[in-house]
Amino acid sequence: MSRKAVLIAGGGTGGHVFPAIAVAEAMQALADIDVVFCGTGRGLEHSLVPERGFRLERLHVVPIKGASPMKAVRGTLVALGATAQSFALVRSLRPSAVLSVGGYAAGPVSLAAALTGTPLAILEPNSVAGLANRILAPLAKRAYLAWGDMAGVRRRAVRRYGVPLRPGFAPRPNPPRGHSSLLVLGGSQGAAGLNERMPAAVARVARLHAVRVVHQAGRGRDARVRESYARLNVRDVSVTPFVDDVATAIADADVVVARAGAVTLAEISAIGRAALLVPFPHASDDHQTKNAAALVRRGGAIALKEADADVDRLTTELHCLLTDDAVRVAMADASRHWGRPDAAYDVAADLLALAGVGLTELSGAGAKNGMGAPVVRAPTARLA
Numbered sequence: 001m002s003r004k005a006v007l008i009a010g011g012g013t014g015g016h017v018f019p020a021i022a023v024a025e026a027m028q029a030l031a032d033i034d035v036v037f038c039g040t041g042r043g044l045e046h047s048l049v050p051e052r053g054f055r056l057e058r059l060h061v062v063p064i065k066g067a068s069p070m071k072a073v074r075g076t077l078v079a080l081g082a083t084a085q086s087f088a089l090v091r092s093l094r095p096s097a098v099l100s101v102g103g104y105a106a107g108p109v110s111l112a113a114a115l116t117g118t119p120l121a122i123l124e125p126n127s128v129a130g131l132a133n134r135i136l137a138p139l140a141k142r143a144y145l146a147w148g149d150m151a152g153v154r155r156r157a158v159r160r161y162g163v164p165l166r167p168g169f170a171p172r173p174n175p176p177r178g179h180s181s182l183l184v185l186g187g188s189q190g191a192a193g194l195n196e197r198m199p200a201a202v203a204r205v206a207r208l209h210a211v212r213v214v215h216q217a218g219r220g221r222d223a224r225v226r227e228s229y230a231r232l233n234v235r236d237v238s239v240t241p242f243v244d245d246v247a248t249a250i251a252d253a254d255v256v257v258a259r260a261g262a263v264t265l266a267e268i269s270a271i272g273r274a275a276l277l278v279p280f281p282h283a284s285d286d287h288q289t290k291n292a293a294a295l296v297r298r299g300g301a302i303a304l305k306e307a308d309a310d311v312d313r314l315t316t317e318l319h320c321l322l323t324d325d326a327v328r329v330a331m332a333d334a335s336r337h338w339g340r341p342d343a344a345y346d347v348a349a350d351l352l353a354l355a356g357v358g359l360t361e362l363s364g365a366g367a368k369n370g371m372g373a374p375v376v377r378a379p380t381a382r383l384a
Contacts, residue, residue: 005034006355007095007113010106010132011045014187015261019125019344020045020101021052022164026348031357036093038086039105057089059105086112096355099123100140102130114139119354123347124150125163125262127290142354144347146262146340147294161347162340163266168247170341172271174254174332180211180322183253185243190218191259193306194278198257199228201314206234209322213237214249247271254328255321257314260292260303266343268300272336274321274328275301278309300335 008024011017017039024035038057039045049056059082086108090098098113100106100122110132114120121142122133129137129150137143137152146163182202186194195217202213213234217225219241226239243249250256250271258264260279268275275295279288292303302317321328340346 003032003034004096004355004357005036005093006351007036007038007090007093007098007109008101009038009098009109009113010101010103011037011039011049012043012103014044015125015263016101016103017044017048018166018263019123019164020099021048021054022166022344023099023123023347023351024054025052025166026164026344027352030345030348031352033352033355033357036095038089038109039103043103043105059085059108083108083111087116090116090118096357097121097351099351100133100136102133104132106132107135110136110139121351121354122153123164125266126287127262127294128285128287130284130287142350144350146266146343147291159347159350161350162343163262164344164347165263165266165270165341166247166344168245169267169270169339170247171336171339172251174273174329180209180255181253182211182213182318182322183249183256183258184213184215185246185249185256185258185264186216186218187259187261187264190216190221190241191278191280193309194257194259195221195225195228197309197311197314199225199232199234200311201318202229202237203232203234204311204315205318205322206236208319211236211322214243214253215239216243217241255318257318260288260295262287262291265291265295265301266340269295269335269339270341272332272339274331275335276314276317276321277301277303278306279303281306295335295338298334298338300331300338302331 008020027033027035036055037045037049041058045056090112095118097119098110100110110120119141120139122136122140123144124133125146127147137150140153140157142159143150143153143157145158145160184194184198205211215225217239222239222241229237246267250268250273253273255274256268257276260277277292279292295301296303304313
């Protein structure tokens, strides 16, 4: 008898792809099961999913939301073709469950699953659901949410497990040391606003308080940022295009300055660090601002609008966080309280149950939680 399969649909940005991969790897650690992805040839899944050893089926889809009327019509026609292709894929693969992670490919595949009686689940890490997941919500038997609610989804389907993360993100106390440490995360592509303003803000802070800096500037942008720090005579700084070991970098920091993507916030909270957030103002449906607001309400961060995050304001907030131990520690503790380092295994275990893989079928031998301990419990949801 062939192994059961779970199909993961969607992708695009890291906020979709990285949690999907984390769930896929957790499912394979928990059970003898095939995991297949369906995405596009343009999103990050195109390279990241095969690199992780998973099969990727590709759909041809084009944007509809925000497009001109002519392009929207074309996108709708292309979507119809993608839906036909999705029906063929679902009939061929016969998955035991389908997980939508949002993105252009999620809609056609998830619709095909629902119409053929395959259990459908949606994973939404952001405070504001994307278009595909909003449309699919009434059809979902599970809705894995991180921060809030989702209109249209059945209440009994909701599971608030957090954002699935890769292994290595676990609560860590702030280590005592003789200096302050600052981490600037702008995402894999960097953040232009942070790249332009942080060197001047750090230079002002460094005149009053010793601080070591790691600044992720984005690929192709690091040389200019490095020159800015050098011109301002900031010496204790490491500028890199990309931070490979994000977990260690966050753990080594006292304060993290970052955008407010769902994965970034989940990583900061899983470890527990004070954060100064500057949400990307042009994110779809302004979801980064709402993500940041959710963590601010819980006491785990300070958030500034891009327009307000000038050098003067950044300097003031950074100086306060780096010099006021009580404020910084309280913020880190609040962030850590809401962290969910085991979210990937919680989602994976529940999704496997939805797929009909019972607890007696779970291998569990290689399953580890964020702290490296074996997973031997049923998942538990935290109420928002």
